[in-house]
Amino acid sequence: MTVLLFGFEPFLEYKENPSQLIVEALNGSTILKEEVKGVILPVEYEKIEDLIVTKIREMKPILTLGIGVAPGRAKITPEKIAINYKYSREGDNAGKKYKGEKIDPLGQDGIFTNIPVEDLVDLLNENGIPAELSLSAGSYLCNNAMYIIIREARKYNSLGGFIHVPLHESYAARIQRPIPSMSLDTMIRGIRLSMEFILTNKKENLTFS
Amino acid sequence: MTVLLFGFEPFLEYKENPSQLIVEALNGSTILKEEVKGVILPVEYEKIEDLIVTKIREMKPILTLGIGVAPGRAKITPEKIAINYKYSREGDNAGKKYKGEKIDPLGQDGIFTNIPVEDLVDLLNENGIPAELSLSAGSYLCNNAMYIIIREARKYNSLGGFIHVPLHESYAARIQRPIPSMSLDTMIRGIRLSMEFILTNKKENLTFS
Amino acid sequence: MTVLLFGFEPFLEYKENPSQLIVEALNGSTILKEEVKGVILPVEYEKIEDLIVTKIREMKPILTLGIGVAPGRAKITPEKIAINYKYSREGDNAGKKYKGEKIDPLGQDGIFTNIPVEDLVDLLNENGIPAELSLSAGSYLCNNAMYIIIREARKYNSLGGFIHVPLHESYAARIQRPIPSMSLDTMIRGIRLSMEFILTNKKENLTFS
Amino acid sequence: MTVLLFGFEPFLEYKENPSQLIVEALNGSTILKEEVKGVILPVEYEKIEDLIVTKIREMKPILTLGIGVAPGRAKITPEKIAINYKYSREGDNAGKKYKGEKIDPLGQDGIFTNIPVEDLVDLLNENGIPAELSLSAGSYLCNNAMYIIIREARKYNSLGGFIHVPLHESYAARIQRPIPSMSLDTMIRGIRLSMEFILTNKKENLTFS
Numbered sequence: 001m002t003v004l005l006f007g008f009e010p011f012l013e014y015k016e017n018p019s020q021l022i023v024e025a026l027n028g029s030t031i032l033k034e035e036v037k038g039v040i041l042p043v044e045y046e047k048i049e050d051l052i053v054t055k056i057r058e059m060k061p062i063l064t065l066g067i068g069v070a071p072g073r074a075k076i077t078p079e080k081i082a083i084n085y086k087y088s089r090e091g092d093n094a095g096k097k098y099k100g101e102k103i104d105p106l107g108q109d110g111i112f113t114n115i116p117v118e119d120l121v122d123l124l125n126e127n128g129i130p131a132e133l134s135l136s137a138g139s140y141l142c143n144n145a146m147y148i149i150i151r152e153a154r155k156y157n158s159l160g161g162f163i164h165v166p167l168h169e170s171y172a173a174r175i176q177r178p179i180p181s182m183s184l185d186t187m188i189r190g191i192r193l194s195m196e197f198i199l200t201n202k203k204e205n206l207t208f209s
Numbered sequence: 210m211t212v213l214l215f216g217f218e219p220f221l222e223y224k225e226n227p228s229q230l231i232v233e234a235l236n237g238s239t240i241l242k243e244e245v246k247g248v249i250l251p252v253e254y255e256k257i258e259d260l261i262v263t264k265i266r267e268m269k270p271i272l273t274l275g276i277g278v279a280p281g282r283a284k285i286t287p288e289k290i291a292i293n294y295k296y297s298r299e300g301d302n303a304g305k306k307y308k309g310e311k312i313d314p315l316g317q318d319g320i321f322t323n324i325p326v327e328d329l330v331d332l333l334n335e336n337g338i339p340a341e342l343s344l345s346a347g348s349y350l351c352n353n354a355m356y357i358i359i360r361e362a363r364k365y366n367s368l369g370g371f372i373h374v375p376l377h378e379s380y381a382a383r384i385q386r387p388i389p390s391m392s393l394d395t396m397i398r399g400i401r402l403s404m405e406f407i408l409t410n411k412k413e414n415l416t417f418s
Numbered sequence: 419m420t421v422l423l424f425g426f427e428p429f430l431e432y433k434e435n436p437s438q439l440i441v442e443a444l445n446g447s448t449i450l451k452e453e454v455k456g457v458i459l460p461v462e463y464e465k466i467e468d469l470i471v472t473k474i475r476e477m478k479p480i481l482t483l484g485i486g487v488a489p490g491r492a493k494i495t496p497e498k499i500a501i502n503y504k505y506s507r508e509g510d511n512a513g514k515k516y517k518g519e520k521i522d523p524l525g526q527d528g529i530f531t532n533i534p535v536e537d538l539v540d541l542l543n544e545n546g547i548p549a550e551l552s553l554s555a556g557s558y559l560c561n562n563a564m565y566i567i568i569r570e571a572r573k574y575n576s577l578g579g580f581i582h583v584p585l586h587e588s589y590a591a592r593i594q595r596p597i598p599s600m601s602l603d604t605m606i607r608g609i610r611l612s613m614e615f616i617l618t619n620k621k622e623n624l625t626f627s
Numbered sequence: 628m629t630v631l632l633f634g635f636e637p638f639l640e641y642k643e644n645p646s647q648l649i650v651e652a653l654n655g656s657t658i659l660k661e662e663v664k665g666v667i668l669p670v671e672y673e674k675i676e677d678l679i680v681t682k683i684r685e686m687k688p689i690l691t692l693g694i695g696v697a698p699g700r701a702k703i704t705p706e707k708i709a710i711n712y713k714y715s716r717e718g719d720n721a722g723k724k725y726k727g728e729k730i731d732p733l734g735q736d737g738i739f740t741n742i743p744v745e746d747l748v749d750l751l752n753e754n755g756i757p758a759e760l761s762l763s764a765g766s767y768l769c770n771n772a773m774y775i776i777i778r779e780a781r782k783y784n785s786l787g788g789f790i791h792v793p794l795h796e797s798y799a800a801r802i803q804r805p806i807p808s809m810s811l812d813t814m815i816r817g818i819r820l821s822m823e824f825i826l827t828n829k830k831e832n833l834t835f836s
Contacts, residue, residue: 074390075381075387080501081501081528083499083528083553084530085530087551099536108526109527109530110527110529110530112501112503112527124382125383126382127382128378128382129378129382130382130388130390132385132387135501135503135554135556135557138553139553169337169338169339172283172284172339173333173334173335173337173340178282179339181339181389182378182390183378183391183392183395185392186392289712290710290712290736292708292737293739294707294708294762296745296760298594308745317736318708318736318738318739319735319737319738319739320737321711321736327726327727344712344763344765344766345762347762385507491805492799492807493805542800543800543801545800546796546797546800547796548796548799548800548806548808549800587755587756587810590757591751591754591756591758592752596700596701596702597701598701598807598808599701599807600808600810601810601812601813603810604796604810
């Protein structure tokens, strides 16, 4: 079986994206005998849906996890819900902007992840990795990807979710604001631990709430 | 010759102090053939002056560096100035509080470090370690220690300064607030790099500004 | 016709709740000939559903608006979505805590407000009242009230939403942290402007997205 | 006798400066029979020293108070100390930048205000105006002005100090970040109360610490 991991390319003023570095580091590794397949998404509203839908249909992963950077956050933040909503003052990498349009015209307003994010947060903290539950993945590409991941994962009775990470230390060192960061090693360890925990607990989670 | 490194014990609600962990990790190491001597200070206004004065007089270090934790800060912050001032709403570990009294009745209002903190910040950032110049070490024990360190270092024509560090990751994982942190390894690397840089540049800095 | 305005009593360490002060100030006023009825809710999970359902059924308001304080926020934040979720590390005023239970076992994961919050934010800012769109009303009593308000408003083909406000200045002056605040006059003006704007635009909004 | 109040013109991306609005509002008013004279300073390192020195020499005010905006701060922050230091990544309104040069080559590293800022903070909070002590006026024009004000005030055995204020609400409404603000009325009331308090307590403060 497969674990599918999505990360993103650099965007806006962020010339490096830790989600890409994390996914590339974990790509090809195995978690409880499941192979991890990493895919880097373009930061373009118009491209990500097809890419995600196609990859999930091809690989039929037991778990699909999106990783995204949330500059300004200080902790790893597993997301509880994706919302059917695109709103961004700044364009994506193709300059595309939205002011409140739906991701899926027929979709629900909000859909919960079927990943036990509350327990996952406790697990990460118990392992010395600062984590906190998030109730908003924003309204930019990360939320968009999360919405598609959960919707598709449900179709294949599999697990789908999204985790936001802070900026990595070496990039925060290039920004002249007191912006929080986390070491890349800690974040890679955190995402690996997350996949292990989710797979270990998968049976209880596969029936959708 | 010696490099004298001061850290602090835990205090208030912080049951671990990264400054202690950093100083203990670097104690006994050598930096450009200088031996590093680490000393952990009590978080008690009434005790630190004698301790710092005695250690500096005994060891005659070429560099005395205080390390302290500044919970809430996201980057390593070398301090520019110590102020002749004690003010804290919360008591020290002996319950002692002050509302604006002087550290040294005869001392100047503020004294600059003779460490090239501006260049040090650039050096740390260039090495991927998030750093930022700080113009206030506060008015609690860290500022108090910094004031004594600079005053004493000047007496022996040596270098004296202070560096604040964020909380370490594993401790931030025990706090249910979105508080920034940094990995202990990165902070230890940062303080070692700082000592190297300061010693390498010591000649230009020994005449006091 | 009626505009129903809900505020909350004080809770946790906040001995004054600006939402109560705002709702009491606007209670009995008229907005575009509609009478404003203010109701102060207890901060108790077990009590608010019945209270909200009963009031909406009795008054059949054209607009139901919940107001809540979000200590730490710097701007008035109209909320986009309520989520079917109760999670709080701290108990409510009856000591009740939840770790992820649903508000409505049969309800959707998330439900959008049918208030034009994007345009409302622009309207407030154009009137010099700092406002910002929020995509998370949290998982405490405010989100819980918002979920019930929207669900019930839909039953009566009326408008339902929620607006978070910062702490009021005079209360922030009693807190020894650099916590943002806003003057009560500005917040009262902001909520009055919001009701006016929503009612003026009500025709387009009554069909649910 | 006179109270001299300095404010600043707009600078960088801030097209309105609340310090200017406050000083202009209080200019010409009387505080305990003392006339308030307001002067708006250019945000130019090379111009402010002469202007401040000349005005203080001409008017011989009993109190000279600088007001400046500190975007991002949430409370009125009376400053404790000015430092003999110019450092700014961004230029002043003439494009001038510094990386650590002294304001006064012969001056002390830091000089305390002789205004009872600790008690002033308590006074403002007791009057419902959020205030907090600040131990750093930064290293841009505000700190530069404060340093000159205190140095000159001492020469004439008068009182000199500096108070930072947040952005005013109507300007924060034009910034798409969750930046704190305060109502202009509250800030004007706060600065008037500050002058009253300082003058009422002036006898004890005129001997310099």
